[in-house]
Amino acid sequence: MNVHVFQAVRDKPWDxxxxxxxLIHLLVFFYFSSTVSKSIPDYGVRLDIMLQPRMQAISVMESVPAPVIPAPVIPVHKKIGGSIQEQVELVPVEVFVPMDQQQSWIPEPEELAEPVVERAVAAPLLTAMESMVELDDVSQTDFRDEMREVYLASILRIIESARYYPHSARKRGYEDVVKVSFRLMEDGSIKDLLVDGRYSVLRxxxxxxxxxxxxxxxxxESIEVPVLVNYSMIFELS
Structure with a gap:
């Protein structure tokens, strides 16, 4: 049997x-552990570890200043040019409201009366009057022109009634358009008579x-004098 053990040990030297x-390490460990435990003195001190609950952080709210509420608008009446006009002046007043009353009390806005404004009537009226005067001037101008045309037509009818065709001109077959111009005065007389034509007999x-x-x-009277008359007198054989 010893021969077999020796043979096994010889075959496995690493084991x-x-x-x-x-075995050697175990002996050394037990030896040093017993030596160290004896060398540490016993002081008789007990350590108790107590866990305290974690305190929650409390946030401190900053103080919010009380809002400033504007005071109601006070209308002020001023007398301007004999009439009373209403003007509005704003007087700022600071009103401090406690924090506990800010949500419950809200001032209602006061309705302001509309300011009385005097409307200018003179300017539109003056414009209308000027327009009427302009229309009146235009109407008078048209009227004078119409009167002048009517008066000149009556003058030409009088001249035509006095016009004649000379016998010698008819015999020779003269035909022409003679230009006649003169100035008609206030009393109905004529001045600066001018006659222009081809044939002297017709002139x-x-x-x-x-x-x-x-x-x-x-x-x-509505016609300005002297009146300048320009007339074409036609001499034509029929």
Missing amino acids: LAMVTSL SAAGDAVTQSSPFPRPP
Whole structure:
């Protein structure tokens, strides 16, 4: 049997070395542990560890200043130019409200009366009057023009009634448009008579018709005098 053990130990030298090292380390550990425990003195002190509950952080709210509430608007009456006009002046007043009353009390806005404003009526009225005057001036101008046309038409009818065709001009076959111009005065007389035409016999007949018809009726007061008359007298054989 010893021969078999020796044979097993000889075949496995590493196993024997490991077992021997383990035994030596165990002996050394137990020896040092007993020596260290004896060398530490006993002071008789007991340590008690108590766990305290964690305190919650309390946030301190900052003080909020009380809001400033504007005072109601006070209307002030001022007399301007003999009439009373209402003007509004704002007087700022600071009102401090405690924090506990801010949510429960809210001032209601006061309704303000609309300021009385005097409307200017003179300017539109003046504009309307100026427009009427302008229309009146236009109407008067149109009226004067119409009166002048009517008066000149009556003068020309008088001249035409006095016009004649000379026998010599008819015999020779003279035809022409003679230009006649003159100034008609306030009393109906004529001045600065001018006659322009191709044939002298027809010019003489046109001038005679004007001079024989004068003096003409007096022009109306609405017509400016002297009145310049330009007339084309036609001599034409039918």
